[in-house]
Amino acid sequence: MTILIEAAVESLDAALAAAEGGAHRIELCTDLAHGGTTPDLNLLQVQLPIPVFILVRPRAGDFVYTDAEHRTMLEQISRARSAGAHGIVTGDLSLDRTRDLIAAAQPLPVTFHRAFDVLPDRTEALERLISLGVDRLLTSGGAATAAEGADQIRALVAQANGRIVILPGGGITPENVARLVERTGVREVHFSVRDAEKVRKAVQALSAL
Template identity: 60%
Template sequence: MPAPVLVEACVDSIESALAAAAGGAHRIELCANLVEGGTTPSAGTLALCRTRLRIPIFVLVRPRGGDFLYSAAELAVMLEDIRRAKDAGAHGAVVGVLRADGAIDVERTRQLIAAARPLQVTFHRAFDVCRDAGEALETLIGLGVERVLTSGQAATAPQGADTIARLVRRAAGRIGVLPGGGITADNVEALVRSTGVAEVHLTGAVTRRSDMAFRAPQVEIGNVAPRSEYEWSVTDPEQIRRVVESLGEKKGRL
């Protein structure tokens, strides 16, 4: 197995960020709203993560849930979010923009990369809904993106392992291929062996139930179903630790 394998934890709260670091994650992707696939985190969350963590923080830049076809106003928001994340001390930016025809939006991606430099740039799982994975990979290589996060255009990375392996071979070291989606301690070693990746991405999440004694179950604040205001997902340090140990390490990083 290639070694060392970097473990990136995808988190959407300060609690989850601290848990990921305690579990031994090497890097976090900081988001908000993972229930919608992740959106840009708050300035306060990033600031506190920078204060409390000693591992690199890559910030997701995504102004809303839904597709990856953005308006000019949304692009302006993304550019401003990148500038503010840089000023706050982020170590990397995670972006993704498509055209209506399913191809990478080269011009807008180039603008986001330019705004992010000298930070590293990851192209996120917008890649998984693009029209042609090979074409998209070559486009991102040409743009100078450091890595692409992908499930291999499948529901989970283990299900997309054959595609991920093909992407790794095609990339030939020109871009990193970061598998994400459905990765656990039970499947990570086999995934790394079969694909040859050098990094993996996971949430390591469990369900947290509210301590509220009084509840108003007839009221739904959110509109993402199925969902309850009285439970949410948080990263479990033990889930992260099991993945890290499966890949040969046994230490926390908080």
């Protein structure tokens, strides 16, 4: 069983290292210390050996955006799509505005960012995201880390029933990734990467499953 590894990176060097280590996909962003924001889209001019998804988030903090910020997000999605991004990672606590973001991203796949984890009714929210056409959901299960939210992630996987990919993220390491996959039934994982060795260790841990 192959578990897809998405590496969240802040630089081209880290992206190349992640690919070298065995990652299958990149999430390119900046300011990971604060949950990530939109990177310099000129970085997409460099060809990478694996698909690159771009995080579109104009600032750190909450996920309630002003009209001006929403317009910025739409513009950034358009630029990322034109620059060759393979997918868009974004999200707004207003699911109506998320519909606009998804439309702007077409035909690229869309990952709903961890804004999901602060929504009050995640069961209902998952159904809304599926109906909007979101392709995958990045979540810690509403907990501080994916390991702590494993039970909720497992419930989301069951509810999704193949209609949307549940992508756990938050505090995932080579030491806990295999156990998390076993507990939740996910088929993709997401963690930050700065060097190839972290990915190699995660690949090795997952190969035993």
